[in-house]
Amino acid sequence: MARISIIGAGPGGLTCARILQRRGIDVTVYDGEPGPKARNQGGTLDLRADDGQLALREAGLLDEFFRLARPEGQEMRQLDRHGAVLFHSVPEPDDRFKPEIDRGQLRDLLLESLAPGTVRWGQALDSVEKGNRLHFSTGDVVECDLVVGADGAFSKVRPAVSDATPQYSGVTFLEARFADADRRHPDIAELVGAGSAAAADGDRGLFAQRNSGGHIRVYIIQRVPVDWLGRSGLSIDDTAGIRARLLAAYTHWSPRLRRMITDNDGDYVQRPIYALPVPHTWEHNPAVTLLGDAAHLMPPLGVGVNLAMLDAAELAVAIAESASIEAAVRAYESTMFPRAAEMQKATEGGAEFLLSAEVPDFGYGENVDEQETA
Known part of the structure; x- marks a missing residue:
């Protein structure tokens, strides 16, 4: 055999x-x-x-x-950087095409x-x-x-x-996590809904997804060098330093969306995108x-x-x-x-698409999963 x-x-x-x-x-x-x-x-x-x-x-x-x-x-919301809803898709109760x-x-x-x-x-x-x-x-x-x-x-x-x-795509995700979101982070939970929510302005983006057990993960999407943390004098465990840099980068976004950057539980997780x-x-x-x-x-x-x-x-x-x-x-x-x-x-070139000012439609994908053991 x-x-x-x-x-x-x-x-x-x-x-x-x-x-x-x-x-x-x-x-x-x-x-x-x-x-x-x-x-x-x-x-x-x-x-x-x-x-x-x-x-x-x-x-x-x-x-x-x-x-x-x-x-x-499968519910999907697309927002602009001010938090206004541009598109909202709600699945039918019996929709089994791509459940999470x-x-x-x-x-x-x-x-x-x-x-x-x-x-x-x-x-x-x-x-x-x-x-x-x-x-x-x-x-x-x-x-x-x-x-x-x-x-x-x-x-x-x-x-x-x-x-x-x-090869590095030029785009990096920072993952932020929110536990017991409906009770501890109700504003973010309301924004995300039962599925996912995305926003982008052409240079940066946010993508949030509901997980089981009341958890929400937010992916902060930026066009940066792969070693951007070191160039900025930061390390991945410098949560306060990273948060301050992100707030400056997202300064023109609505305060409500910026809570997805500032209110996370624990450290950020870095996920550079390769292809x-x-x-x-x-x-x-x-x-x-x-x-x-x-x-x-x-x-x-x-x-x-x-x-x-x-x-x-x-x-x-x-x-x-x-x-x-x-x-x-x-x-x-x-x-x-x-x-x-x-x-x-x-x-x-899809990593750039994630930053599109047209607000890419994330609603038809596996979302932003790890690139490690697929």
Whole structure:
């Protein structure tokens, strides 16, 4: 039986593992984090009926997903910098096209569906040697017949098939968090509503999203150098200094919107936006392939996790139904490459679009998720 190793326990890697196990195929997932609760998994995302939900159906988890998902999270408000509502979309009560779910909830759903011991935590990959020999930071060496790079933007598997590296887009997000928002931050909760709210003025923007449990995350979007904090004499834990700089940058915005910058609980989290070259392909390697952000990192415009999960489902099915691993990889890449290229071209330069004075329509995406383990 083929030895299959997946690197990365994000939604893509776990979806692939789940479908392989459902098809009676052994698989091991390796992840560098010490355990599933090692860090916060990020904000909410939507799963669309035509990609992410297709993958969950193949994984046999669609009903469980709908029990956790928030259809009301599809609500979208677009504001100007004065806080006036320019556009407001409210989903129908039975709308299931792209309901929201917290990333952590989705990951737990997938993890709990796997056979015990499938994920080996604390196994950070150092390199891939000759396609099928995996070297881990623990000193462990594992040989396999296929390694699947599902390890995100800065994949350690990618160099085995491609010299491409992610390039900084020129746009950075700062994440601000608000707990128990309806009680402790009612003004912000009212602005955001049940779903998301966005505003931009051409040079800077705000994007807020409702999460489960009364939490709200706000992403402060700026066109800045990747090292802007250091250039400003700041560090990421200098909350007061960052807040003062942001207030100066957003001085012409309404006081109500500026509360999304000043009233956050705890420190900011920095998330610079990177993307891979367009298109990103590689020469066929029968022992290595990539999925999700490792294969086609794009700006966060609503395609990342959905495409990662669709990639995962198609690869797993190809492995189960092909005569050999090599044939499966060829079949998978023959459909993944053109689909990814089309989406990469559609989202190229999209980080700038997030700052558009026309107020971009964030309402059709997974929102602003981490670019780490999709």
